Amino acid sequence: MAAGVSPWLRPRRRNRRLIVWSAGRREDVRCLYSAAMAGARSGKQIASKSEDFDRWYVDVVRRAELADYAPVKGCMVIRPYGYALWERTRDALDAMIKRTGHENMYFPLLIPESYLAKEAEHVEGFAPEVFWVTQGGTRQLEERLAIRPTSETIICSMYADWIHSWRDLPVLINQWCNVARWEKRTRLFLRTAEFLWQEGHTFHATDEEAAAEVDTMLDCYRELAEEWLAMPVIKGRKTESEKFAGARYTLSIEAMMSDGWALQAGTSHHLAQNFTTAYGIRYSDRDNALQHPFQTSWGLSTRIIGGLIMAHGDEAGLVIPPRVAPIQVVVVPITRSDDDEAARIDEACSRIEREVPADVRVRVDRREAMRPGEKFAHWELRGVPVRITVGAKDLVEGNVTLVRRFDGEQTVVPLEGLGARLQSLLDEVQLAMRARAQGLLDQRSVDVQTLDDLVAAFTEQPVFASGPFCNRAECEQAVKASVHALTIRNLRSDRSSDGAPCVACREPAEFVALMARAY
């Protein structure tokens, strides 16, 4: 027994009795989850999630080797495992973007100040966050260059030359890129001075078509969050004070983190003709009249990785939904000094490797210097959805042990036919993770009718509170002032107030506001 493992682990281990999965039916599955968690904690790699959530978050990001701080304040290095997670997320979204008719392209990083300045509300909104390049080599530049905080301005400037006719519309484009914004308070993934994202930009002949585009893309974000990242979200419209600078309106998806705080996970903006007017984009319509097209933009960033971590992680670290997991199944051989036995175990591992379907991402952890217990902790910290342990005891019966990361459920199953069964197991885990996250959201959502209700709702713990709201700035202030750090996340698109009185002013309200503390 390892020094440093809680003493009560010992009897728990003796009690371990797992019934074999026979004829496709599971019986008497014993969960060793809490024991595993205790072991992980004694390894003192990460802070306790329940005791210090913020510290836990940073620990998970760094210890699981997702990312680390870079030398420049607010900047981060995304390490291979974290980048693989982003790639899987990105590829899923990229497919949706293409499925809905968009094409990828690329605009430059540097934007002349004069380009940025044309849309007044936009430039004012972004002014505090822009990085400026003032020098090229040793020479002072004649005009300052902004490092893009977003690309509406340069895209409009270019499309002013490219859009001439109604036949040129719609324009449906997207780019994957980095952007930079000066941030005073930064957090790994959630708010960094430079981040990766996609920004979609479209131009349309009609207001309605643009509005439909804004909805369509928000729904892609919802699909990504729910179907891939197993994070249920609430769709809605941002208030005036929270909308994108220069937009007519902004839609968002808001996800609940496991501490009850909200995370804005994606936004979609209706820009109306605000930019196309300012940037002089005009086309001749069917009647040969000059028109400004209607425009949208929408973005989703590496912040979503932070959301994934906070939505699903537990005391032992990261828990990744199978569909985006860089490694879905890890195989840990329980090596023995007995050569014959070692050879049989190794052959069983190789067989699993051979027999899994090609689209299941499996890794056999053959590191010799590391003991099995440490490997368990290592892969749990990294959130690998399924672990298979291959040891002499199980192998005598032709079995291996299989453990699901997200709930610790452990079963002994026959090696025969294991490969074919893995995909359905992964699908099962994906759905169960989504259901669990939905359960948390349901459990910690409350309806409120008054500010008193609102205050009461937050006395125990952070929640998602929904209540009638008139969408006036004074009432938004009143809501924010009623509970510490509270914000209006969005005006829910799935709920109607039916004219019930606004939580703040008591006048008949048109909307139902989602109110929560947010990252």
Place this chain on the structure above:
RNA sequence: CGGGGCGUAGCGCAGCCCGGUAGCGCACCUGCUUUGGGAGCAGGGGGUCGCUGGUUCGAAUCCAGUCGCCCCGACCA
């Protein structure tokens, strides 16, 4: 940008009050024994003590400045 805290080996820390040329745990390297929940023994490598200046025979330690990071409040994907 206001308030608080911290910078000593890759990580976590002690040493500082009371100056005398740097230590502990983990990690790392080598060997042997181990291997079903973070192994044991033995040996070994690694640090301009954030930076600059000052005081002093002598500074991780005292003084001044500066930079960076973290946490809490006003702005944001």
